[in-house]
Each structure stands twice: as C-alpha cells, then as structure tokens.
Amino acid sequence: MNIHEYQSKQVLKSFGVNVPNGIPAFTVEEAVEAAKKLDSKVTVVKAQIHAGGRGKAGGVKIAKSLDEVKEYATELLGKVLVTHQTGPEGKKVGRLLIEEGSNIAKEYYLSFVNDRNTAKIVMIGSEEGGMEIEKVAAENPEKIIKEYIDISVGLLPFQATRMAYKMNFKPEVIRKATATMMKLYEAFIGKDCSQVEINPLVVTAEDDVICLDAKLNFDDSGLFRHPDIVELRDKTEEDPKELWAAEEGLNYVNLGGDVACMVNGAGLAMATVDILKYYGGNPANFLDVGGSSTPEKIATAFEIMLDGGQAKGIFVNIFGGINRCDVIAEGIQKAAQIIAEKTGSDGIPVPVVVRLEGTKVEEGRKILTDNPVKNVIMAPTMEGGAEKIVALVKEAEKNA
Ligand code: ADP
Ligand code: MG
Numbered sequence: 001m002n003i004h005e006y007q008s009k010q011v012l013k014s015f016g017v018n019v020p021n022g023i024p025a026f027t028v029e030e031a032v033e034a035a036k037k038l039d040s041k042v043t044v045v046k047a048q049i050h051a052g053g054r055g056k057a058g059g060v061k062i063a064k065s066l067d068e069v070k071e072y073a074t075e076l077l078g079k080v081l082v083t084h085q086t087g088p089e090g091k092k093v094g095r096l097l098i099e100e101g102s103n104i105a106k107e108y109y110l111s112f113v114n115d116r117n118t119a120k121i122v123m124i125g126s127e128e129g130g131m132e133i134e135k136v137a138a139e140n141p142e143k144i145i146k147e148y149i150d151i152s153v154g155l156l157p158f159q160a161t162r163m164a165y166k167m168n169f170k171p172e173v174i175r176k177a178t179a180t181m182m183k184l185y186e187a188f189i190g191k192d193c194s195q196v197e198i199n200p201l202v203v204t205a206e207d208d209v210i211c212l213d214a215k216l217n218f219d220d221s222g223l224f225r226h227p228d229i230v231e232l233r234d235k236t237e238e239d240p241k242e243l244w245a246a247e248e249g250l251n252y253v254n255l256g257g258d259v260a261c262m263v264n265g266a267g268l269a270m271a272t273v274d275i276l277k278y279y280g281g282n283p284a285n286f287l288d289v290g291g292s293s294t295p296e297k298i299a300t301a302f303e304i305m306l307d308g309g310q311a312k313g314i315f316v317n318i319f320g321g322i323n324r325c326d327v328i329a330e331g332i333q334k335a336a337q338i339i340a341e342k343t344g345s346d347g348i349p350v351p352v353v354v355r356l357e358g359t360k361v362e363e364g365r366k367i368l369t370d371n372p373v374k375n376v377i378m379a380p381t382m383e384g385g386a387e388k389i390v391a392l393v394k395e396a397e398k399n400a
Pocket of ligand 1: 020044051052053056060099100103104107130131199200212213214
C-alpha cells in the first residue's frame with residue numbers, strides 16, 4: 001500500500017525524523033489558510049499524488065507570497081499531472097501539501113528497500129540526489145552506495161557512519177545524517193514498510209538535515225498490525241478494478257493490457273501471463289481465483305475483467321486441485337447469464353478460451369460441451385490455449 005508524501009512525513013515525524021513544517025490542503029482556501037499559518041518566507045505548494053517526478057512535471061511550486069500560493073493552488077487542484085511515473089493517463093490532483101520552503105545547500109538520496117537476493121534490507125545512498133537520480137543510477141552507478149542490513153541485528157551505527165562518509169556529508173553534519181538514517185530504519189521496521197525513499201534528503205544552509213520528500217510503501221501482509229496506516233489509504237489513487245476484486249476476495253492485479261486471464265494458483269497465474277506475452281499478447285491482468293471458488297465468484301471475476309471494455313479476450317487456465325473443474329465450468333455459464341442480464345446482450349462479448357485439467361475435468365468439459373456458451377471454446381493444452389486467445393484478440397483488433 002502507498003500513502004501520500006504529507007502522510008509519509010507525518011509517520012516519519014512520529015519517529016523523530018526531521019521534516020519541514022507543512023499542512024495538507026484540499027481546497028484553495030485551505031491552501032491559503034495553511035500558508036498563513038506557516039508564515040514562512042517561501043512557501044512550497046506540492047501536488048499530492050501516488051507518484052514521483054512531480055517536480056519536473058510542474059507539480060511542485062515555489063510561492064513567494066499568499067497571492068502566489070492562491071495562484072498555484074488554483075492551478076494544481078483538479079489538474080491531471082503526467083509524470084514519468086504516472087503513465088500517459090496521469091493522475092488527478094485532489095490534495096496539496098503546503099510546506100515551508102527550505103534553504104537547500106545540497107540534495108542527497110537515501111532509501112531503504114527489501115533485497116530479495118540477500119534476504120536483507122538494503123540502505124541506498126547517493127550524494128547526487130534530487131530529480132536526476134534515475135540518470136545517476138544509469139550513467140554513474142558508482143555514485144550509488146549500498147549498505148546491507150541484517151534484520152536480526154538491525155542497522156548498526158558504524159554502517160550509518162560509513163554510509164554518511166561515502167555520501168560525502170561534510171563533517172559538521174555527519175552526526176545528524178547518521179541519526180536520520182537510524183530513525184528512518186526504525187520507521188521502516190516499525191511500520192512494516194517495503195520501501196522508505198527520501199529524495200531529496202537535504203542539508204540546508206543552516207546545516208540542518210531534512211527529509212524534503214518522503215515516499216513510504218507498506219507490505220500489505222503486515223497492514224493488519226497497523227490500523228493507523230490503513231486509515232491513510234486514499235482509494236481515489238487506487239485502481240477501481242483492484243479495489244473491487246479485493247472486496248470479492250480475488251487476487252487481482254491490473255496489468256493494463258487486453259488479454260485477460262483467469263487462473264488458479266499464483267504460480268500458474270504468473271506462468272500464464274508469461275505464456276500470453278510469449279505468444280505476442282498483452283496481458284490485461286494477473287488473476288488467481290484461489291482454491292475455494294464458487295460459480296458466483298467466477299462470474300464476478302468475469303465481470304471485473306470485462307469492466308470498462310478492457311478485456312478483448314479471456315483465457316481461462318485451470319489446473320483443478322482443491323478447485324474443481326466442474327465448478328469453474330458452472331461459473332463460466334453463470335457469468336454468461338449474469339452479463340447477459342446486466343447488459344441486455346446474449347452473453348460474454350469477447351472470445352473465451354478454456355483450458356481445464358485436473359480434478360473433475362471430465363465433468364467440467366461435459367458441462368461446457370453439453371450446453372455450449374456463446375464465444376467459449378475449449379483448448380486441450382495451455383500452450384495451444386494461449387496461442388489461440390492471442391490470435392483471436394489480434395483478429396478482433398484487425399476487424400475493429
Ligand atoms: P518529486 O520527487 O515528485 O519531483 P519532490 O518533493 O522531490 O517531488 O520535489 C522536487 C524538488 O522540489 C526537490 O528536489 C526540491 O529541489 C524542491 N522542493 C521540494 N520541497 C521543497 C521545500 N519544502 N523547500 C524547498 N524546495 C523544495
Ligand atoms: Mg522527490
């Protein structure tokens with residue numbers, strides 16, 4: 001789960017991390033009120049969206065007067081910001097952070113993420129922080145410094161010191177920098193984060209070390225321990241299909257393409273996405289219907305995949321174990337029926353290729369051959385099925 005910058009800063013502040021004074025605002029009036037309250041020489045108006053790259057996209061404005069705060073707040077609220085992280089469709093700005101301007105002397109980069117290869121947390125630092133960090137990583141990888149943290153002992157002070165020296169902090173601020181690292185690590189562990197990214201971490205002209213931007217991601221599996229974090233969820237930032245699927249207890253991730261797939265088991269679901277890609281398809285989603293499906297759940301999965309006209313074809317790839325192929329087959333029939341009723345049409349509007357194997361496979365196939373469902377065809381193998389659905393979707397695109 002992601003949260004906004006202003007929320008991330010509130011969480012970090014509760015761990016004693018230094019962040020600028022700031023107040024969130026949902027309207028232009030609130031923005032001006034906030035700026036009055038902050039009463040700083042320079043006020044920064046920052047668009048709050050779940051994506052970085054706002055600075056370059058015009059989402060971070062420096063205001064020198066209340067009039068300018070008003071002007072920028074009016075411009076940003078409701079605007080669709082397109083950054084290199086949002087995709088071409090962009091994200092609509094619904095909230096602002098009104099923040100005290102910092103007197104930046106130098107911008108650094110600091111982050112913590114899980115490293116799967118070493119099963120450790122890696123702290124990543126660079127003295128070339130700010131809006132060009134991706135370029136630094138690509139062109140000057142030696143400027144990116146890593147420190148691996150064993151979670152059974154935590155971040156040791158000597159590691160933080162080593163990082164601070166390698167990042168070339170000047171002697172006057174080394175202690176402040178290492179203290180910031182230790183607190184950020186505490187926050188990472190304390191809140192079950194999967195990422196804490198500070199870009200930029202700045203040293204000011206007054207030799208303060210401040211987190212000027214903050215991006216916290218949380219491990220969804222740990223959220224039950226953090227009701228305070230769950231409360232920060234901004235559903236308007238999340239994919240409506242993913243929210244719908246989550247409510248129905250389906251493991252669904254929208255991948256943006258047009259060949260949908262419905263699979264049981266996460267491993268098979270990933271393999272299915274791969275094989276669709278192999279045959280030149282553009283997977284619409286990852287969907288693991290799990291081990292305890294009912295016809296109703298299958299029908300809902302179809303509705304989610306078809307919603308908004310996203311799926312141009314569906315590949316059902318089931319290896320029945322705890323899941324039974326006859327239940328899946330009934331689910332497909334039910335889906336056709338529900339969709340027909342809801343849309344006043346004659347069933348599922350796109351081609352569906354079904355590959356069934358495993359528990360009750362004969363029964364499942366029989367259900368679909370005895371009472372054929374419009375647009376549904378059977379495939380004997382996973383490879384054949386994947387190839388077939390990709391071909392059908394391409395053909396439909398050509399004819400469209
Ligand atoms: P993003 O990463 O989405 O571009 P940032 O919060 O990092 O957004 O802001 C972009 C840049 O704007 C920063 O690198 C910094 O130079 C400047 N900036 C952000 N917040 C402040 C602030 N409070 N005071 C002064 N400059 C700021
Ligand atoms: Mg940033």
